[in-house]
Amino acid sequence: MKVAPAGILLLLAFALVVVEPTRAFTCIQVETCLTPCLTYLTGQQPAPTPACCDGVRRLKNMGITPAERQFACNCVKHAAAHFPNLKDDAVSDLPGLCATPLPFPISLEFDCSK
Numbered sequence: 001m002k003v004a005p006a007g008i009l010l011l012l013a014f015a016l017v018v019v020e021p022t023r024a025f026t027c028i029q030v031e032t033c034l035t036p037c038l039t040y041l042t043g044q045q046p047a048p049t050p051a052c053c054d055g056v057r058r059l060k061n062m063g064i065t066p067a068e069r070q071f072a073c074n075c076v077k078h079a080a081a082h083f084p085n086l087k088d089d090a091v092s093d094l095p096g097l098c099a100t101p102l103p104f105p106i107s108l109e110f111d112c113s114k
Helices: 005-019 027-041 050-062 066-080 088-097
Strands: none
Touching: 027 050, 027 066, 027 088, 050 066, 050 088
16 A cells, blocks of 8 residues: 555644644743733833733733643743843733733743743
């Protein structure tokens, strides 16, 4: 029996879908939520903008299940690693200033598996 190359690709794609659980969002979407916050988080603005707080609210609503929260936490952690000039106080104050507590801190040190 001979299988066409397109058939092999289709089987591989199906296997990836079955093996890899789908996510309701991507790390790019998580990072997009926090992009408006960069001027505040780096000390260029004294307070988060309304667009920043909207992003924090969207981020909070993304992680419904524990697995989704863990994924979002790792995305935030990965994104934060690209900005060494983040102000620790601004980072820890952001959810409170936006009146949107997150189920995880925005931090490089936080263990997202817990």
